[in-house]
Amino acid sequence: MTQTKPPAETESQEPVTPSVPFVRALLRNPTMVTFAVLLGIIAAFSILAPDTFTQRSNFVQLAQNVAILTVVSVGTTFVIITAGVDLSIPSGIVLGEVFAVHALQLIGTGGDTTAADVAADQTKGWYMLVALAGALLAGLIIGTINGLVVAYLKVPPLLATLGTLGAGLGAALILQNGVNTATYALDPLGHGSWIAAVPNLIPIALVVVVAGFILLHMAVFGRHTFAIGSNPEAARRAGINVERHLLKVYIIGGVSAGFAGFLSVAYFSTTSIGGHSTDNLQAITAVALGGTSLFGGVGSIIGTLIGVWIPAVLKNGFVITGVQPYWQDVAVGLVLIVAVWFDQLRRRTRNRG
Amino acid sequence: MTPVLGAYRVMKTFGHVRALRHASFEAFPGEVTALVGDNGAGKSTLTKVLSGVYSPDEGEVRIDGNPVRLSDPHDAKARGIETVYQDLALAPDLDAAGNVFLGRELRRFGILHNHPEMRRRTATAFRDLGVGLVQDMRAPVAEFSGGQKQSVAIARAAMWATKVIIMDEPTAALGVIQTAKVLELVERIRDKGIAVVFISHNLPQVLQVADRIEVLRLGARVARFRRGEADVDRLIAAISGAYANEESS
Ligand SMILES: Nc1ncnc2c1ncn2[C@@H]1O[C@H](COP(=O)(O)OP(=O)(O)OP(=O)(O)O)[C@@H](O)[C@H]1O
Numbered sequence: 001m002t003q004t005k006p007p008a009e010t011e012s013q014e015p016v017t018p019s020v021p022f023v024r025a026l027l028r029n030p031t032m033v034t035f036a037v038l039l040g041i042i043a044a045f046s047i048l049a050p051d052t053f054t055q056r057s058n059f060v061q062l063a064q065n066v067a068i069l070t071v072v073s074v075g076t077t078f079v080i081i082t083a084g085v086d087l088s089i090p091s092g093i094v095l096g097e098v099f100a101v102h103a104l105q106l107i108g109t110g111g112d113t114t115a116a117d118v119a120a121d122q123t124k125g126w127y128m129l130v131a132l133a134g135a136l137l138a139g140l141i142i143g144t145i146n147g148l149v150v151a152y153l154k155v156p157p158l159l160a161t162l163g164t165l166g167a168g169l170g171a172a173l174i175l176q177n178g179v180n181t182a183t184y185a186l187d188p189l190g191h192g193s194w195i196a197a198v199p200n201l202i203p204i205a206l207v208v209v210v211a212g213f214i215l216l217h218m219a220v221f222g223r224h225t226f227a228i229g230s231n232p233e234a235a236r237r238a239g240i241n242v243e244r245h246l247l248k249v250y251i252i253g254g255v256s257a258g259f260a261g262f263l264s265v266a267y268f269s270t271t272s273i274g275g276h277s278t279d280n281l282q283a284i285t286a287v288a289l290g291g292t293s294l295f296g297g298v299g300s301i302i303g304t305l306i307g308v309w310i311p312a313v314l315k316n317g318f319v320i321t322g323v324q325p326y327w328q329d330v331a332v333g334l335v336l337i338v339a340v341w342f343d344q345l346r347r348r349t350r351n352r353g
Numbered sequence: 354m355t356p357v358l359g360a361y362r363v364m365k366t367f368g369h370v371r372a373l374r375h376a377s378f379e380a381f382p383g384e385v386t387a388l389v390g391d392n393g394a395g396k397s398t399l400t401k402v403l404s405g406v407y408s409p410d411e412g413e414v415r416i417d418g419n420p421v422r423l424s425d426p427h428d429a430k431a432r433g434i435e436t437v438y439q440d441l442a443l444a445p446d447l448d449a450a451g452n453v454f455l456g457r458e459l460r461r462f463g464i465l466h467n468h469p470e471m472r473r474r475t476a477t478a479f480r481d482l483g484v485g486l487v488q489d490m491r492a493p494v495a496e497f498s499g500g501q502k503q504s505v506a507i508a509r510a511a512m513w514a515t516k517v518i519i520m521d522e523p524t525a526a527l528g529v530i531q532t533a534k535v536l537e538l539v540e541r542i543r544d545k546g547i548a549v550v551f552i553s554h555n556l557p558q559v560l561q562v563a564d565r566i567e568v569l570r571l572g573a574r575v576a577r578f579r580r581g582e583a584d585v586d587r588l589i590a591a592i593s594g595a596y597a598n599e600e601s602s
């Protein structure tokens with residue numbers, strides 16, 4: 001077809017932006033840039049601290065540390081691709097923890113004790129499932145409220161989820177009377193290893209990543225998510241029920257937070273009603289670092305995975321090399337600005353005629 | 354003959370703007386009906402009423418003579434009515450196939466999309482259309498030129514229309530050759546028995562392709578012509594209000 005194109009045809013002219021194919025490829029695929037950054041950081045620390053940083057145990061430890069953030073960042077990726085944002089993640093996580101523990105407390109084990117009080121070696125598989133159901137329910141509630149308010153009441157997501165952030169944390173404090181509850185019922189999950197020497201949180205996070213990847217990049221659901229973020233009116237005119245889809249996306253965000261809360265109780269053996277307060281910003285940072293556009297329509301799960309690792313590796317590397325770990329915050333902040341600037345650049349150069 | 358698609362005394366108001374005031378319109382199977390009128394006459398608003406994007410404040414839409422309530426674009430599509438919108442309604446971050454099949458993705462295992470097959474069929478559709486697309490079937494349509502974007506929107510509508518295709522200024526951004534191709538396509542679609550609604554400001558083009566012409570002025574129909582009844586001067590007179598052959602109210 002190309003060779004029969006007559007030269008007079010105005011629209012057949014080669015695109016003028018950007019002229020260097022390599023630059024264009026980079027701009028089209030910002031994930032490659034962040035991946036290169038991550039590899040660069042890893043290489044640097046491998047040279048600076050060859051004995052400690054590169055040890056397998058260090059990487060396993062890192063993977064375990066980022067597992068919970070990975071789970072919520074996968075959910076956040078969906079939300080941000082719709083040009084939305086979910087600030088309520090901390091309340092989803094904390095309510096997830098609280099609901100998990102309260103669910104355990106519903107199960108009597110004779111006398112005054114409940115499943116929340118059992119020792120780690122006395123717990124049962126179905127206790128954990130009940131706790132899981134509780135945590136997911138909490139996420140479902142938060143996500144549904146977010147989705148209804150954003151999609152149907154048309155409240156801007158920043159404010160809608162700011163509202164559920166405060167409300168959810170408040171509800172958690174009320175349910176807990178302001179104090180945390182310890183439980184060892186989920187210990188086999190949080191501290192066990194189904195696969196030799198690999199802590200469970202790692203394969204669990206991996207499963208979430210794979211599920212997120214399939215849903216976002218291979219399923220029709222993901223295609224519609226991109227379309228809505230790209231041009232909601234076009235999606236609507238194509239016959240997509242935009243409101244219902246947005247509701248589902250915010251439910252994914254909420255449920256991923258609730259699930260993260262479940263993992264958090266399993267790992268820390270306690271609720272942490274005062275914790276997780278910056279998990280929303282960490283997740284948004286990871287997603288943005290990974291090349292997902294805050295303006296919607298563009299993004300990837302792989303990018304998010306890389307975006308989760310960059311701050312974690314930096315912090316770990318600084319600790320190991322004896323640099324003040326606070327430099328991590330400075331470095332991540334700067335990398336974030338560059339990543340978002342890149343996204344802007346990409347947008348400006350590709351929008352034509 | 355019953356019109357396959359008709360609008361009768363339709364009102365549509367946006368705040369203080371009365372975009373349509375008792376506008377009527379009819380399109381027949383196997384005919385190209387051109388809709389002409391000045392900027393702001395209400396052509397695009399009327400097409401959106403006909404394709405389910407807006408529901409009319411008053412008046413009715415009929416398909417095959419039966420009053421229908423098109424509550425969203427999905428309804429119109431399900432009845433075989435496809436639209437090339439003036440703003441094209443493309444998702445710029447998706448590639449051509451993603452746009453052509455948006456909302457009607459080919460599936461695998463129920464939930465996954467079959468992108469390679471969609472891409473193949475899109476390429477075929479473009480070839481049939483004579484669209485000299487595309488530098489890259491994988492590129493997001495944001496990287497396309499205005500004419501290429503328009504071609505994607507036209508190919509999408511042409512692929513799915515079974516009853517009516519509404520084209521709101523489909524040749525506005527096209528070069529000479531591409532415009533000729535679209536006019537050919539319009540005739541080909543009409544010869545399949547589909548009703549084509551064609552909006553354009555290019556009056557010679559309208560006279561060339563249209564079997565009937567309806568003129569909209571200030572939100573109401575003021576004139577109708579069959580092929581051969583009108584010429585450029587008379588159309589201009591109707592568009593500017595100097596000529597009318599229809600009661601407007
Ligand atoms: N969504 C909207 N909100 C407010 N006003 C609108 C809207 N859509 C159309 N209008 C107004 O309705 C009137 C008719 O607009 P419409 O787009 O239908 O005209 P048109 O005949 O398609 O013009 P053109 O030839 O310039 O495309 C205009 O005054 C326009 O400003």
Ligand SMILES: [Mg+2]
Pocket residue numbers: 396397398439521
């Ligand atoms: Mg218009």
